[in-house]
Amino acid sequence: MKSWSEGLVPTPKEKQKERVPTHRWVIATLVVLIILLGSDISPLKWPTSYNRSGERPATRRPFRWDSIDAKDTLDFHPCDDFQCAKLKLPLDYFNGTYPDETISVALVKLPAKVSVDDPRYGGPILINPGGPGGPGALAARLEGKQLQTIVDSPDDPSLIKDPVEINTSSSKYFDIIGFDPRGVGETRPLSSCIPDGAAQWSWGLREASEGIIESSDAALGRLWSMNQAWGTSCSRTMASEDGPDIKQYMTTAFVVRDMVEIIERHAEFVSKKAADSSEVGNSRRSRCNIPEIATYKPGTAQLQYIGFSYGTYLGATFASMHPERVGRVILDGVVNSDDYNYSLGNGSLVDTEKAMKSFYTFCLLSGPDACPLTTSADSLSDIESRVQSIIQSLYHNPIPLASEHGPEVLTFTDLKLVIFSALYQPQLAFPIVAKLLAAVEARGGPMLDLFAEQAQEAHIYQCSTGLRYSFLDVAVWAILCADGEDVSSETIREFQEYWNLLNKISPTSGSVWTINRLKCAHWKIRPTYRYKGRFGGNTTHPILWLSNTADPVTPLRSARIMSERFPGSVVLTQDAAGHCVSSAASPCAIKHVRHYFQTGELPEPNTICIPPSSPFSLNSTDPASVFYDDSTTYTESMDTESLDCATTHAVQHLQEWFAEQHNFGHVPTKERVKALLASTFEESLDS
Numbered sequence: 001m002k003s004w005s006e007g008l009v010p011t012p013k014e015k016q017k018e019r020v021p022t023h024r025w026v027i028a029t030l031v032v033l034i035i036l037l038g039s040d041i042s043p044l045k046w047p048t049s050y051n052r053s054g055e056r057p058a059t060r061r062p063f064r065w066d067s068i069d070a071k072d073t074l075d076f077h078p079c080d081d082f083q084c085a086k087l088k089l090p091l092d093y094f095n096g097t098y099p100d101e102t103i104s105v106a107l108v109k110l111p112a113k114v115s116v117d118d119p120r121y122g123g124p125i126l127i128n129p130g131g132p133g134g135p136g137a138l139a140a141r142l143e144g145k146q147l148q149t150i151v152d153s154p155d156d157p158s159l160i161k162d163p164v165e166i167n168t169s170s171s172k173y174f175d176i177i178g179f180d181p182r183g184v185g186e187t188r189p190l191s192s193c194i195p196d197g198a199a200q201w202s203w204g205l206r207e208a209s210e211g212i213i214e215s216s217d218a219a220l221g222r223l224w225s226m227n228q229a230w231g232t233s234c235s236r237t238m239a240s241e242d243g244p245d246i247k248q249y250m251t252t253a254f255v256v257r258d259m260v261e262i263i264e265r266h267a268e269f270v271s272k273k274a275a276d277s278s279e280v281g282n283s284r285r286s287r288c289n290i291p292e293i294a295t296y297k298p299g300t301a302q303l304q305y306i307g308f309s310y311g312t313y314l315g316a317t318f319a320s321m322h323p324e325r326v327g328r329v330i331l332d333g334v335v336n337s338d339d340y341n342y343s344l345g346n347g348s349l350v351d352t353e354k355a356m357k358s359f360y361t362f363c364l365l366s367g368p369d370a371c372p373l374t375t376s377a378d379s380l381s382d383i384e385s386r387v388q389s390i391i392q393s394l395y396h397n398p399i400p401l402a403s404e405h406g407p408e409v410l411t412f413t414d415l416k417l418v419i420f421s422a423l424y425q426p427q428l429a430f431p432i433v434a435k436l437l438a439a440v441e442a443r444g445g446p447m448l449d450l451f452a453e454q455a456q457e458a459h460i461y462q463c464s465t466g467l468r469y470s471f472l473d474v475a476v477w478a479i480l481c482a483d484g485e486d487v488s489s490e491t492i493r494e495f496q497e498y499w500n501l502l503n504k505i506s507p508t509s510g511s512v513w514t515i516n517r518l519k520c521a522h523w524k525i526r527p528t529y530r531y532k533g534r535f536g537g538n539t540t541h542p543i544l545w546l547s548n549t550a551d552p553v554t555p556l557r558s559a560r561i562m563s564e565r566f567p568g569s570v571v572l573t574q575d576a577a578g579h580c581v582s583s584a585a586s587p588c589a590i591k592h593v594r595h596y597f598q599t600g601e602l603p604e605p606n607t608i609c610i611p612p613s614s615p616f617s618l619n620s621t622d623p624a625s626v627f628y629d630d631s632t633t634y635t636e637s638m639d640t641e642s643l644d645c646a647t648t649h650a651v652q653h654l655q656e657w658f659a660e661q662h663n664f665g666h667v668p669t670k671e672r673v674k675a676l677l678a679s680t681f682e683e684s685l686d687s
Contacts, residue, residue: 018126028324033617039446055099064337065186070104073267082141085247087265093247094529098244107135109143110176116158119273122597123327124260124266125151125304126179128311130333133475134347135185140178147306148176149650150590151597156365172598174304179262183250184475192249193234193474201461203230205424208459210215211413213499213518214511215395220499221532223518226494231488231522234474238525245525247478255530256318258327263301271296302540304597308580309333313483315543316562317534323537328597332546333580336558337535341484343520344553346498349513351555354627355423358550358577358618360384361626362430365615370431372438373495380626390441391415399443401452408452408459415440424550424579427616428655466528480516481523483530490521509552536565543569544603549620549632550577556632570602573632574609575620586611587643594647607634643669 033075063079068086077082084107091101127147136327153171160166183191194200196508206226236246240328269578307315339347360383361370374383394412400409418436422429432447439447465629481487498517502510544565548557559571572592578584588609595601608621619625620632643651 002013002294011361021331025200025607064236065106069201070188074107074265076109076269079108080141081110082144083111084137085109085260085469089258089261091244091246092095092528097528099242101248103182103249103258104188105179105182105262106137107177107262108140108144110140110148112175113148113152114173115277116270117169117277118157118173120153120169120173121158121173122174123270123302123304124177124263125173125306125597126177126262127305128307128314130179130180130307130309130311130636131184131185131476132310132314132479133181133646134310135180136178137180137186138178140176143654144176144178146650146653148174149646150654151306151594153575153595154644154647160190161476166167168296168596174597175266177262177266179258181255181475181479182258183478184245189246190252191473191475191478194239195237195448201271205459205461211411212416212511213514214416214503215411215413220492220496224495227518227522231519231524234622236523247474247482247610248528250475250478251482251530252314252479253321253529254322254527255314256531259303259305259314259318260301260322263303263325264298267301268296268298278436284311286588291670303329305329305335307331307343308375308582310340310563311334312545312554315338316566317500318541318568320533320535320537321531323539324524326539326543328600329539329541330593330596331543331562332582333551333554334545334547334559334562335554336561339558340480341481343487343517345503346505348553348555349506350557351504351550352423352509352552354550355426355552356419357384357626358426359419359422359430359433361618363434365617370615373434373436373441384443387437390437391419394440394484396400399440399448401448401450402451403456405453405456408456410440410448410451410455414451416508417512420512420552420634423577425583426577427584427654432615436667476517477523478525481520482527483524483640484520486526487517487520487630488522490517495521513553515554522556534565534627535562539569540599542566544593544601545569545571546574546581546593547571548574548576548578548581548584549618550627551630552577552580555578556576570605572603572607572609573619575632576611577616578619582654584611584616590643590647590651 013303031069063077063084065084067084068075068077068084069088070088074085074087074090076085078084079509087105087107088102089105090104091098109124112121125147126136127139127144128134128136129143129550152173155171157171158406160169180187183189192200194203207223207230210226212223213223234247238247244411303318303322303325303368305315305328306316307313307334312333313335315331316335316337319329336347339345357380360380363374363383366374366382369375373386391412393414394410396411399410401410415437419433422433435449436451439445495514495517497681499514500511500512504510508511545563547554547556549556556571556573557572563569563571572581572589574581574586574589576584576586581589586609588611592603592607592609596603610621612618618627620627620629622628642648
């Protein structure tokens with residue numbers, strides 16, 4: 001699971017090491033060079049603040065969240081090219097405990113390209129990047145412009161001046177709003193278990209050093225005891241505090257209620273702003289037959305939303321609790337609520353081995369030049385056997401790595417986690433994984449040097465960077481474990497049986513995914529409220545679900561299961577490997593997404609988008625393919641047309657963002673990467 005923490009964006013007082021700018025293409029080399037403790041529905045780690053050219057932004061007074069106050073209404077303040085606000089909301093909607101206590105929710109908005117009194121204004125779209133625990137405010141700042149480009153009409157609204165033409169235009173332009181859920185990011189109060197930052201960091205390093213459960217015959221017992229100590233200590237920390245503890249008020253149901261308040265307050269904000277501007281524009285509206293701005297009616301605001309991964313669970317919970325408030329909602333990388341409510345149960349991994357097989361077919365179709373693990377005479381089984389042999393070679397014999405930065409070691413756990421993370425973003429990660437595996441087999445080479453350089457900072461305590469690594473944040477467990485059934489009475493024997501089952505389903509990822517159940521088995525804090533109702537409902541507007549045919553953690557069948565619970569909704573399938581359609585979005589999928597937000601119309605049921613042919617192609621509708629699935633022989637929507645340039649760039653940026661979500665932010669210089677990879681890459685980074 002993803003975890004987040006405070007300090008992801010360092011304040012001016014928190015000095016970081018200076019990093020030399022680099023092309024964003026370099027992110028592809030970093031996707032697999034990580035040490036990730038545990039797993040994540042959508043593992044995100046935000047990069048440092050560079051603009052698209054790789055240069056630091058022009059010097060300006062940085063925005064500080066502590067410079068604005070939380071208010072009962074939305075009061076937006078400029079923050080770079082965005083607008084930021086803090087919304088004061090009740091701590092407890094459901095039980096009335098601590099009635100005077102409130103939370104402060106941080107929001108970032110990218111305003112629409114038209115004013116709110118323009119007939120083409122489409123309203124706000126809320127986003128959630130996944131997790132649980134992903135900071136949506138930061139996601140909006142990083143990817144809001146790209147998402148806006150995708151959902152907006154491609155027509156430049158500034159080119160139309162005639163009021164009548166504006167009024168008759170069918171184009172829509174949207175606000176993009178990201179918010180940090182309770183206990184996360186810049187929302188206050190923050191969730192924590194170990195009050196002292198140094199102790200928290202040190203504990204995370206100690207836990208990470210144990211590796212994944214299958215890394216040794218002693219790992220299970222050690223990790224079980226460590227998590228027991230951690231979970232019990234966290235509950236005692238809560239008991240020692242005066243007043244409420246935010247960890248009891250962080251379930252998805254609470255966030256849904258926060259979202260209701262956000263869309264209500266924003267509708268109120270828009271109505272007031274439109275009313276202020278209409279004092280001048282009413283005569284023009286009357287003269288040009290332009291409809292008056294609708295007056296805000298409390299309790300009627302509709303949700304427009306894009307949720308990724310865990311964000312689909314959040315969206316589905318909202319739609320189940322408030323089906324009458326569902327507007328245009330897209331859920332990408334769909335989580336089955338049944339699996340989620342049992343600590344991301346075994347159903348999450350049913351397509352993981354299919355995604356892993358896509359790595360073998362990539363090597364076979366690419367040939368020796370792109371994948372040094374294969375020869376022209378190899379078969380698919382030959383490549384698989386070679387890869388598994390390389391992985392197992394590290395079990396008893398990790399590779400010692402030496403550099404001017406200090407000693408490192410590449411372990412069995414490291415390689416398993418690298419491969420698992422690569423399944424999230426095959427098109428960027430697979431070529432690098434192939435070269436890393438070849439270097440492991442040779443026990444030397446530039447890829448291992450690069451690994452040592454990237455991994456060292458992740459393994460060393462650093463007191464002044466202002467960054468926190470993924471395994472240090474408690475928000476993910478405060479949400480996941482509290483949302484689902486209480487499994488804290490599970491014994492180590494019962495947990496081992498669960499682990500064995502996961503390993504049978506997915507030898508590649510079973511031991512990685514068990515971290516979710518392991519944490520929840522020792523989470524003693526129960527929420528004051530969680531949603532226990534039925535998932536599903538007749539929504540005001542039908543939901544559009546997105547899924548790849550080989551998603552490693554949110555399988556296609558999850559999208560189909562969830563869609564059946566919401567009558568009228570449709571699953572748009574993309575025939576690709578990777579986590580979320582957005583990680584490898586095809587022109588076909590992007591066009592359907594835009595059309596949905598522009599018109600509200602869904603694709604035809606059973607539509608499947610087939611990306612352009614490449615070594616990454618799965619050909620699931622072809623009986624001759626190893627990925628053939630007769631349940632995907634649906635109406636095909638071929639990618640016969642290209643996207644406009646702005647949308648193409650936005651899609652590429654979004655795909656890079658998905659790769660960056662695996663990255664610790666340690667970006668080497670372009671020259672360093674070129675020197676390290678000169679012997680293995682023919683293409684120029686400058687191209």
